[in-house]
Amino acid sequence: MTKRLDKGKHWFNEVYGEGKADGLIEMQTGLAQDLARFGVEFNFGDIYSRPGLTLAQRELLTLASLVTIGGLEAQLRGHTRGAIRVGCTPTEIIETVIHTVQYSGFPKALNAIRVVTDQLVELGIEIPPALGPDDD
Incomplete structure (x- = not known):
């Protein structure tokens, strides 16, 4: 090796x-x-x-890249698990996907958020509540 x-x-x-x-x-x-x-x-x-970035930062950047590319559901699931494993919170992961909408568009972001939230639920992780229109 x-x-x-x-x-x-x-x-x-x-x-x-x-x-x-x-x-x-x-x-x-x-x-x-x-x-x-x-x-x-x-x-x-x-x-x-x-050096220079933590594993958590790298995983969030990877998730953002995968969302923007689109069509990489298996990799989104894997990197969602990886992000949790290296210490990212569900809020950080979901906010990363939400942040990409301005660059990737709603179809890719909506598809990705479904994959990510399904994976979090499968891991037994509670999804943070919506902020709603008056909480921004």
Whole structure:
């Protein structure tokens, strides 16, 4: 195993839990495992391991990016779990999605908020109440 892969596995497991990096790679078949390994090495070994941002900040930025791209529901679910695991609050996660509406548009933000809130409920986490029109 390379130093880069070791570093990537460390940070991936910090976000998702012990052994999850190996699980991601092993869920692929044969040559396809290389793509999963590249993701662990680059995304987590090179990017997530950089100083300057906390894991919580990185997860909120990742959620915002995924919402803006759109159509990445599986990744939104995974990074919602990761965000909770590294200490983000449900309010921070939901407000991150709400914040993206000005850049991504309502269809992407509404689709994403459904995925995120469903994942939070699945994790047994209470969704914060709406502020309402008079609470802004």
